[in-house]
Amino acid sequence: MSIKLFWEDTYRAQNEAVVTSIDGDVVTVDKTVAFAYPGGQVFDTGTLGGFPILNARYENRELYYTLPAGHTLNKGDAVTVIIDWDRRYALMKLHFVTELLLVVLGKNYGRHKITQADILPDKAIVGFDWNIDIAGTFPTLNEELKKLIADDIPIISAYQDRENEKRYWEIPGLAKVPCGGTHLKRTGEIGPFVLKKIPAEKGKAALEIELTPGNG
Numbered sequence: 001m002s003i004k005l006f007w008e009d010t011y012r013a014q015n016e017a018v019v020t021s022i023d024g025d026v027v028t029v030d031k032t033v034a035f036a037y038p039g040g041q042v043f044d045t046g047t048l049g050g051f052p053i054l055n056a057r058y059e060n061r062e063l064y065y066t067l068p069a070g071h072t073l074n075k076g077d078a079v080t081v082i083i084d085w086d087r088r089y090a091l092m093k094l095h096f097v098t099e100l101l102l103v104v105l106g107k108n109y110g111r112h113k114i115t116q117a118d119i120l121p122d123k124a125i126v127g128f129d130w131n132i133d134i135a136g137t138f139p140t141l142n143e144e145l146k147k148l149i150a151d152d153i154p155i156i157s158a159y160q161d162r163e164n165e166k167r168y169w170e171i172p173g174l175a176k177v178p179c180g181g182t183h184l185k186r187t188g189e190i191g192p193f194v195l196k197k198i199p200a201e202k203g204k205a206a207l208e209i210e211l212t213p214g215n216g
């Protein structure tokens with residue numbers, strides 16, 4: 001199984017690795033900074049052995065990277081894995097502002113079933129089974145989120161079950177949440193953001209979070 005450097009050091013953008021298997025366009029390596037895990041945060045783009053990572057998936061604790069057809073890698077090759085750091089850091093900010101938003105929403109409005117949670121490089125999209133005009137929550141959300149960010153609170157990230165690679169983040173006194181994403185070290189890193197209401201089916205609600213232009 002590949003060693004997940006993206007959990008051991010979330011801020012690491014490249015590593016040296018050895019190719020451990022090749023199955024056509026799909027390659028595995030012995031250790032990697034390039035993230036993929038179920039749960040909403042999209043996989044990292046970048047290069048592996050100089051070839052662009054077209055897709056990445058996590059399955060049974062292994063990471064499978066799809067490279068272009070015609071790549072020339074072989075099992076045993078030494079390679080460098082490099083991720084698009086600016087894209088990843090934006091994903092981490094959007095991921096964690098979404099985590100905080102869900103905590104603040106739950107605290108103020110109760111828990112509602114989440115029907116969508118997509119953390120994309122340019123925005124996060126969250127949908128709920130919740131019959132509400134979501135824009136009505138924005139003043140409260142903006143005020144409480146901005147305070148949590150301004151307070152620049154340390155964030156704990158660790159394994160709750162190392163063998164099965166189940167992880168969590170925690171801010172003591174605020175929340176402890178199971179999640180395998182790549183989390184920031186401090187809330188202050190999120191910086192300025194903007195909430196937008198987006199269309200949803202009847203009886204549902206959805207919003208988008210974007211980083212304010214110039215963030216970062």
Ligand SMILES: [Zn+2]
Nearest residue numbers: 099179180181
């Ligand atoms: Zn998370």
